[in-house]
Amino acid sequence: MYEIITVEDTVRLPPTEFGKKLNQTLVSITKELYEGVLDEDIGVIVSVTNAEKVGDGKVIPGDGGAYYKTKIKMLVYKPKIHEIVEGSVQEVTDFGAFMVIGPVEGLCHVSQIMDEYINYDSKNSKFSGKNTNKNIGLGDNAISRIVTISLKGTISDSKIGLTMRQPFLGKLEWIEKEIKNKKKKPSEKKEKNEKEEKK
Numbered sequence: 001m002y003e004i005i006t007v008e009d010t011v012r013l014p015p016t017e018f019g020k021k022l023n024q025t026l027v028s029i030t031k032e033l034y035e036g037v038l039d040e041d042i043g044v045i046v047s048v049t050n051a052e053k054v055g056d057g058k059v060i061p062g063d064g065g066a067y068y069k070t071k072i073k074m075l076v077y078k079p080k081i082h083e084i085v086e087g088s089v090q091e092v093t094d095f096g097a098f099m100v101i102g103p104v105e106g107l108c109h110v111s112q113i114m115d116e117y118i119n120y121d122s123k124n125s126k127f128s129g130k131n132t133n134k135n136i137g138l139g140d141n142a143i144s145r146i147v148t149i150s151l152k153g154t155i156s157d158s159k160i161g162l163t164m165r166q167p168f169l170g171k172l173e174w175i176e177k178e179i180k181n182k183k184k185k186p187s188e189k190k191e192k193n194e195k196e197e198k199k
Helices: 022-034 173-197
Strands: 002-014 043-053 066-075 084-092 095-103 104-109 120-123 126-129 136-139 143-149 160-164
Touching: 002 022, 002 043, 022 043, 022 066, 084 104, 095 143, 095 160, 104 143, 136 173, 143 173
Parallel strands: 104 160
Antiparallel strands: 002 066, 043 066, 084 095, 084 143, 095 104, 120 126, 126 136, 143 160
């Protein structure tokens, strides 16, 4: 889930930045410091949108920089259990499909891709359903649900588990077919009832 949050921190302004517009410089410094960082409490910091000083700067003897208490506004992404996410398949292995969801990557284990026996095609980097011939592979967009989250250390160390084994989840084409079939069913029932009434 994406959200905009505000945090307070002390930011060091190096002497080379003195004389420049302070808030712009603070934005620039905080962008370098925080963007792309994973914090277990707030999630992945996608972008710093604003930074403003709070009060006067402080100087520490022996350090040429100035320290400013700063309010930092940032866009963060923190995955939530049961959250429905859209992503694209970035890598396919014999044990599952890795999907990019926002700034992070999740794994949809082979057992969580479809409700049927599936074949792994390593040559074409895709999975195919044995009965339905549904397939999903490299570059396909899909909707999945987050089932496990482990945010630790860096983005690459974190693990997110996904599932597509529920109605209206999976490759976008599958979902479109499901919706069409769902819309057809009530009218089919109506036709059947009308035929029975005529008898």
